[in-house]
Amino acid sequence: MSEREWVLLVYRVPTEPAGRRVTIWRDFKRLGALYLQQCVCILPRRDDVSVEIDRIIAKLVAMEGEFTRFDLPPLPLADEAKIVASFRTLRDKEYAEIVEECATKFVREIEFERFRANYTFEEAEEIGQDLEKIRRWFKRIEDRDWFQADGRQTVETWIERCQTLLDDFEQDVYRLNGDDADTNLGPAVSSLPFPQVGSIAPPPFVAPVTSPETKGFDVVAPRRDESEVGTEDQ
Secondary structure, three states, X not given: OOOOOEEEEEEEOOOOOHHHHHHHHHHHHHHOOEEEEOOEEEEEOOHHHXXXXXXXXXXXXXXXOEEEEEEEOOOOHHHHHHHXXXXXXXXXXXXXXXXXXXXXXXXXXXHHHHHOOOOOHHHHHHHHHHHHHHHHXXXXXXXXXXXXXXXXXXXXXXXXXXXXXXXXXHHHHHHHXXXXXXXXXXXXXXXXXXXXXXXXXXXXXXXXXXXXXOOOOOOEOOXXXXXXXXXXXX
Protein backbone atom coordinates (compact mmCIF):
# COMPACT_ATOMS: atom_id res chain seq x y z
CA MET A 1 0.00 0.00 0.00
CA SER A 2 1.34 3.41 -0.97
CA GLU A 3 1.32 6.46 1.30
CA ARG A 4 0.16 8.81 -1.48
CA GLU A 5 -3.37 10.22 -1.09
CA TRP A 6 -5.72 11.45 -3.78
CA VAL A 7 -8.67 13.76 -4.36
CA LEU A 8 -11.52 12.56 -6.58
CA LEU A 9 -14.01 15.15 -7.85
CA VAL A 10 -17.39 14.48 -9.38
CA TYR A 11 -19.19 17.60 -10.56
CA ARG A 12 -22.06 18.88 -12.65
CA VAL A 13 -22.35 22.21 -14.44
CA PRO A 14 -25.57 23.56 -15.99
CA THR A 15 -25.62 22.76 -19.70
CA GLU A 16 -26.55 26.34 -20.57
CA PRO A 17 -24.69 28.43 -21.29
CA ALA A 18 -22.24 25.87 -22.68
CA GLY A 19 -19.26 28.09 -21.92
CA ARG A 20 -19.57 27.39 -18.19
CA ARG A 21 -18.79 23.71 -18.59
CA VAL A 22 -15.83 24.50 -20.83
CA THR A 23 -14.50 27.02 -18.30
CA ILE A 24 -14.47 24.48 -15.46
CA TRP A 25 -12.99 21.78 -17.69
CA ARG A 26 -10.22 24.15 -18.79
CA ASP A 27 -9.44 25.17 -15.20
CA PHE A 28 -9.06 21.56 -14.08
CA LYS A 29 -7.02 20.76 -17.19
CA ARG A 30 -4.62 23.63 -16.47
CA LEU A 31 -4.32 22.43 -12.92
CA GLY A 32 -3.23 19.03 -14.27
CA ALA A 33 -6.25 16.86 -13.44
CA LEU A 34 -6.64 13.39 -14.89
CA TYR A 35 -10.17 12.86 -16.20
CA LEU A 36 -11.49 9.35 -15.59
CA GLN A 37 -14.68 10.18 -17.43
CA GLN A 38 -16.69 13.30 -18.22
CA CYS A 39 -16.91 15.55 -15.14
CA VAL A 40 -14.97 13.06 -13.01
CA CYS A 41 -11.33 13.79 -12.34
CA ILE A 42 -8.59 12.83 -9.91
CA LEU A 43 -5.62 14.76 -8.53
CA PRO A 44 -2.85 14.04 -6.04
CA ARG A 45 -3.56 15.42 -2.60
CA ARG A 46 -1.12 18.32 -2.21
CA ASP A 47 -1.37 21.66 -0.43
CA ASP A 48 -0.81 23.72 -3.59
CA VAL A 49 -3.31 21.60 -5.54
CA SER A 50 -5.92 21.85 -2.78
CA VAL A 51 -5.79 25.65 -2.93
CA GLU A 52 -6.52 25.58 -6.65
CA ILE A 53 -9.26 22.98 -6.23
CA ASP A 54 -11.00 25.25 -3.72
CA ARG A 55 -10.75 28.16 -6.14
CA ILE A 56 -12.25 26.17 -9.03
CA ILE A 57 -15.01 24.74 -6.84
CA ALA A 58 -15.95 28.24 -5.69
CA LYS A 59 -16.27 29.27 -9.33
CA LEU A 60 -18.31 26.14 -10.08
CA VAL A 61 -20.73 26.87 -7.22
CA ALA A 62 -21.10 30.46 -8.41
CA MET A 63 -22.20 28.98 -11.75
CA GLU A 64 -24.93 27.02 -9.90
CA GLY A 65 -23.01 23.80 -10.35
CA GLU A 66 -22.79 20.85 -7.98
CA PHE A 67 -19.88 18.75 -6.83
CA THR A 68 -18.83 15.93 -4.54
CA ARG A 69 -15.27 15.70 -3.30
CA PHE A 70 -13.78 12.40 -2.14
CA ASP A 71 -10.53 12.42 -0.20
CA LEU A 72 -9.20 8.98 -1.06
CA PRO A 73 -6.88 7.04 1.22
CA PRO A 74 -3.72 5.46 -0.22
CA LEU A 75 -4.58 3.03 -3.00
CA PRO A 76 -3.24 -0.48 -3.61
CA LEU A 77 0.09 -0.26 -5.42
CA ALA A 78 -1.24 -1.76 -8.66
CA ASP A 79 -4.06 0.78 -8.89
CA GLU A 80 -1.80 3.67 -8.01
CA ALA A 81 0.68 2.58 -10.68
CA LYS A 82 -2.08 2.79 -13.30
CA ILE A 83 -3.08 6.28 -12.21
CA VAL A 84 0.51 7.53 -12.11
CA ALA A 85 1.15 6.05 -15.56
CA SER A 86 -1.93 7.86 -16.87
CA PHE A 87 -0.70 11.18 -15.45
CA ARG A 88 2.65 10.63 -17.15
CA THR A 89 0.86 9.85 -20.41
CA LEU A 90 -0.94 13.21 -20.25
CA ARG A 91 2.22 15.13 -19.49
CA ASP A 92 4.13 13.37 -22.27
CA LYS A 93 1.41 14.36 -24.74
CA GLU A 94 1.72 17.96 -23.58
CA TYR A 95 5.51 17.84 -23.84
CA ALA A 96 5.18 16.43 -27.36
CA GLU A 97 3.07 19.46 -28.31
CA ILE A 98 5.91 21.75 -27.23
CA VAL A 99 8.37 19.73 -29.32
CA GLU A 100 6.03 20.13 -32.28
CA GLU A 101 5.83 23.87 -31.64
CA CYS A 102 9.61 24.13 -31.64
CA ALA A 103 10.15 21.95 -34.70
CA THR A 104 7.33 23.05 -36.99
CA LYS A 105 6.99 26.71 -36.04
CA PHE A 106 9.98 28.19 -34.23
CA VAL A 107 12.72 26.54 -36.29
CA ARG A 108 10.83 27.05 -39.55
CA GLU A 109 10.28 30.70 -38.71
CA ILE A 110 14.01 31.32 -38.38
CA GLU A 111 14.64 29.35 -41.58
CA PHE A 112 12.10 31.50 -43.40
CA GLU A 113 13.48 34.79 -42.10
CA ARG A 114 16.97 33.72 -43.18
CA PHE A 115 15.61 32.70 -46.59
CA ARG A 116 14.16 36.15 -47.17
CA ALA A 117 17.13 37.86 -45.50
CA ASN A 118 14.91 39.62 -42.98
CA TYR A 119 17.71 40.47 -40.55
CA THR A 120 16.05 43.23 -38.53
CA PHE A 121 16.08 44.02 -34.83
CA GLU A 122 12.27 43.94 -34.82
CA GLU A 123 12.22 40.40 -36.22
CA ALA A 124 14.84 39.21 -33.74
CA GLU A 125 12.79 40.66 -30.88
CA GLU A 126 9.62 39.00 -32.14
CA ILE A 127 11.32 35.61 -32.42
CA GLY A 128 12.71 36.07 -28.91
CA GLN A 129 9.21 36.71 -27.60
CA ASP A 130 8.03 33.50 -29.27
CA LEU A 131 10.72 31.55 -27.45
CA GLU A 132 9.74 33.12 -24.12
CA LYS A 133 6.15 31.98 -24.71
CA ILE A 134 7.41 28.45 -25.27
CA ARG A 135 9.43 28.65 -22.05
CA ARG A 136 6.38 29.80 -20.07
CA TRP A 137 4.30 27.05 -21.63
CA PHE A 138 6.95 24.51 -20.63
CA LYS A 139 7.07 25.89 -17.08
CA ARG A 140 3.30 25.47 -16.65
CA ILE A 141 3.46 21.83 -17.74
CA GLU A 142 6.55 21.20 -15.64
CA ASP A 143 4.75 22.58 -12.58
CA ARG A 144 1.98 19.99 -12.99
CA ASP A 145 4.32 17.14 -13.92
CA TRP A 146 4.16 15.62 -10.46
CA PHE A 147 5.43 12.21 -11.57
CA GLN A 148 8.40 13.16 -13.79
CA ALA A 149 7.23 12.16 -17.26
CA ASP A 150 9.95 11.09 -19.69
CA GLY A 151 9.27 13.85 -22.22
CA ARG A 152 10.59 16.66 -20.02
CA GLN A 153 14.24 16.17 -20.93
CA THR A 154 13.49 16.13 -24.66
CA VAL A 155 11.73 19.48 -24.37
CA GLU A 156 14.67 20.94 -22.45
CA THR A 157 16.98 19.84 -25.28
CA TRP A 158 14.73 21.43 -27.91
CA ILE A 159 14.53 24.72 -26.03
CA GLU A 160 18.31 24.81 -25.74
CA ARG A 161 18.59 24.26 -29.50
CA CYS A 162 16.04 26.98 -30.17
CA GLN A 163 17.98 29.36 -27.94
CA THR A 164 21.14 28.58 -29.92
CA LEU A 165 19.33 29.36 -33.18
CA LEU A 166 18.02 32.61 -31.75
CA ASP A 167 21.48 33.62 -30.49
CA ASP A 168 22.99 32.95 -33.93
CA PHE A 169 20.21 34.91 -35.65
CA GLU A 170 20.65 37.87 -33.30
CA GLN A 171 24.41 37.89 -33.92
CA ASP A 172 23.78 38.01 -37.66
CA VAL A 173 21.31 40.86 -37.16
CA TYR A 174 23.92 42.86 -35.27
CA ARG A 175 26.61 42.08 -37.86
CA LEU A 176 24.40 43.22 -40.73
CA ASN A 177 23.08 46.34 -39.02
CA GLY A 178 26.21 47.43 -37.22
CA ASP A 179 29.27 49.36 -38.32
CA ASP A 180 31.11 46.11 -39.05
CA ALA A 181 28.40 44.71 -41.35
CA ASP A 182 29.32 41.25 -42.68
CA THR A 183 27.33 39.28 -45.27
CA ASN A 184 28.92 35.94 -44.38
CA LEU A 185 26.20 34.42 -42.24
CA GLY A 186 27.61 30.96 -41.66
CA PRO A 187 25.81 27.59 -41.86
CA ALA A 188 22.13 27.25 -42.70
CA VAL A 189 19.67 26.43 -39.95
CA SER A 190 18.81 23.08 -41.54
CA SER A 191 22.43 21.94 -41.12
CA LEU A 192 22.23 22.08 -37.32
CA PRO A 193 21.48 18.84 -35.42
CA PHE A 194 18.09 18.61 -33.73
CA PRO A 195 16.33 15.96 -31.68
CA GLN A 196 13.75 14.12 -33.74
CA VAL A 197 10.18 15.35 -33.37
CA GLY A 198 9.09 11.82 -32.56
CA SER A 199 11.79 11.24 -29.97
CA ILE A 200 9.20 11.21 -27.19
CA ALA A 201 8.11 7.62 -27.42
CA PRO A 202 4.37 7.16 -26.90
CA PRO A 203 3.75 5.81 -23.39
CA PRO A 204 2.31 2.29 -23.11
CA PHE A 205 -1.43 1.84 -23.06
CA VAL A 206 -2.87 2.30 -19.61
CA ALA A 207 -5.88 0.19 -18.76
CA PRO A 208 -8.87 1.84 -17.07
CA VAL A 209 -8.53 2.26 -13.33
CA THR A 210 -10.22 -0.58 -11.53
CA SER A 211 -9.87 0.34 -7.88
CA PRO A 212 -13.10 0.20 -5.81
CA GLU A 213 -13.19 4.00 -5.66
CA THR A 214 -12.96 4.47 -9.43
CA LYS A 215 -14.38 1.23 -10.80
CA GLY A 216 -16.12 1.71 -14.09
CA PHE A 217 -14.33 4.92 -15.07
CA ASP A 218 -12.34 5.08 -18.31
CA VAL A 219 -9.30 7.28 -18.37
CA VAL A 220 -10.12 10.17 -20.69
CA ALA A 221 -7.35 12.45 -21.95
CA PRO A 222 -8.62 16.03 -22.40
CA ARG A 223 -8.05 17.55 -25.82
CA ARG A 224 -5.37 20.15 -26.30
CA ASP A 225 -6.49 23.64 -25.42
CA GLU A 226 -5.58 25.60 -28.55
CA SER A 227 -5.08 28.70 -26.40
CA GLU A 228 -2.46 27.00 -24.25
CA VAL A 229 0.40 29.15 -25.49
CA GLY A 230 -1.30 32.51 -25.85
CA THR A 231 -4.23 32.90 -23.47
CA GLU A 232 -2.42 32.06 -20.24
CA ASP A 233 0.38 34.46 -21.11
CA GLN A 234 -1.92 37.46 -21.31
